Amino acid sequence: MNTPESPAEKPHPTAVIATLAFGGTVAAIMQTLVTPLIAELPQILDTPASNAAWVITVTLLVAGVAVPIAGRLGDLLGKRTMLLACTVPLMAGSVICALATSVVPMIVGRGMQGLGMGIVPLGIAMLRDVVPPARLSGAIALVSASMGIGGGLGLPIASAVAEYTSWRVLFWGAAVLAAVVGTLIWTFVPATPAAARGQRFxxxxxxxxxxxxxxxxxxxxxxxxxxxxxxxxxxxxxxxxxxxxxxxxxxxxxxDPLVDLRTTARPRVLMTNIASVFVGVGMYAQMLVFPQLLQLPEATGYGLGQSMLAAGLWMAPGGLTMMVISPLGGKLIDSRGPKFTLATGALVIAVGYGLALVLMGTALGLMITGIVISSGVALAYGSMPALIMGAVPMSETAAANGFNTLMRSLGTTIGSAVIGVVLAQMTMNLGGVTLASENGFRVALVLGGAVCLVSALVAAFIPAARPATGQDTPGAQPESAPAQPVEA
Incomplete structure (x- = not known):
């Protein structure tokens, strides 16, 4: 009989990859789950809008803290153990939200959902342990991009559910998805030895x-x-x-530090994390701008007058594109290296924002630019873990990926704040209602493209991995095979 984190029978790679990608997607969906309800939350919960805003903010705060801690606990206790542990608050928090009749239990439930975001870095680190080398780059790219896939698909799904059923169905559905993820992890993801067992938390x-x-x-x-x-x-x-x-x-x-800052200070890791922040800003800019452009009334002269559901459907192809591009990004990583792939992804995002400035006048144009931007995000997100894992020892894989995931989340938070300020300051008046102006949206698009150009520039200066020799740090790899551990 296998102990909880002892080596298990040889896993089926496809089942492991699919399970971890699905788990990451479900965790990411939780963050956009309430987006269609933002305007209705004060009425639903009988609370001022300032209190209702915490339903969104608390998930961000809890996820920011939980992700690096979950990564370190994965190294200490075993990744499968922590993957299963992350599904518990996802499911319990969803049930609490579904039953909530006031703002306090809703905030508690949303905070518990934030704990589940640790699934993403843990899943990426698990791949290094169980997936064959020939499939590793593509698998890492897919699981890493699940953060974007979940965000892209979560909005149209949540919009459809919110528009045609009760808002509580959103959370009951989330609870079912979390239970399915836990079952799949228990069934298909093998137990592996804890890389840092014996160290203190x-x-x-x-x-x-x-x-x-x-x-x-x-x-x-x-x-x-x-x-x-x-x-x-x-x-x-x-x-x-x-x-x-x-x-x-x-x-x-x-x-035994929570995060080995000496490792994160290595130029290869440090510059990857810096680039991750800028890509996070760039990714989130379109998630704030496009839904508003699609839903604002046509009377503004630039709004497209789409319903909430229609706006979500126009954006859905972007999330689907990430699923298609991620495996191709893995092949690009294998052939040209993760540094090239990260820089390419950031440039593709920037090109997408340039196209948006020209095509923002139609829903089809926004869909096309969303697909381009999502393609770049898939390439960039897929390359980051490969760069990180090519520069850290096995005992720090989950913790280092957790820190990188935190940097991406920090980028989306900064992007939300900056774009929010721009749109709040550059406004117009329509029938006594203050709305973000067309120039405000154009400035937001320019900022999204500019930060991605900065990210590409940072990526260009990421040092190449040293040749793998017996003297190298465990985990350091040639640029063409970044994610394979090397025995010291």
Whole structure:
């Protein structure tokens, strides 16, 4: 009999890859699940709009803290154990939301859903343990892109459910999906030895990172509402600086750190994480701009007057495109290397934003540009884990991927705040209602393309991996095969 994290029977790679990709997609869907309900939440929960906004914010905050911690626990306790553990709050949180009649239980349930985002980095790290080398790059690309796939598909699915059934069905459906993910992981994902078994969990590091991240993400996500110069926002930024500075000091001195900052400071890892932030900003810009352009009334002169469901359907091909492009991105990684693939993906996203400036006048044009942008996101997201895992030892695989996932999420948070400020400042008046102006949307599109050009530039300067020799750091690989561990 196998122990919980001892080697199991040889797994079927296709089943493992499909399970982990589906799990990542479901976890990502949870983040966009309530997007169609934003305007209705105050009435649904009988609460002011400021309180209802926490239904969205809390998921972001909890996910930001949970992702790196889940990654480290995966290295310590075993990845399959933590994958199964992540499905529990996904399912329980969904049930709590489905039964909620007020804002407090809804916020609690949404926070629990945020805990499930750890599935993505854990799944990527698990692939390194169980998937044959010939299929590894494509598998990593697909599971990594599941964050974007879930976001792209979640909106039209949630819109359809919200428009034709009760909003509670959204959460009951989410609970069923989480249960299915748990069942599939239990059935198809094998137990593997914990790479860092015997090391201690860094509780002070986890608490310090939690305080720092919550303060930073809260200030970024709520700064526009509270005022960027308000005492609350500035105080949170100051607390984030102090907490993260103290956390960094501790992590460089403790024996078993939550995140090995010496590893993350390696140029290859550091520059990949920096590029990840910019790609995250670029990806999220279109997710904020396109739905508004599609749904604003035609009387504005630039709105396309689509229903919520129609807008979601116009955007759905982008999510489907990621599923198709991700395996092709894996082949590109194998042939040209992850550095080339990341730079190419960022450039493709930038091209998509350039096309959007020309084609934003029609729903078909936005769909086409969404497909181009999604293709670039699939290439970029698929290459990041390959770069990271080619530069870290096996014992830090899940933790390093968790930190990279956090950097992507930080990028989407920054993107949301920046684009939100632009659209709030550049407005027009239509029948007494203040709406974002056409120039505001154009500036947002230019910013989305510009940050992706910066990401491509950063990617161009990522150092190539050293040739694999017995003297190299475990995990370092040639550029053409970035994700395979090397025995030291």
């Amino acid at each position: 860094d509780l002070p590091g986890a608490l310090g990172l939690a305080v720092g991240l919550v303060s930073l993400l809260l200030a970024i996500s709520k700064g526009a509402d509270w005022g960027w110069a308000s005492g609350t926002t500035l105080g949170l930024f100051a607390l984030a600086v102090v907490a993260l500075g103290t956390w960094g000091w501790w992590e460089t001195r403790t024996t």
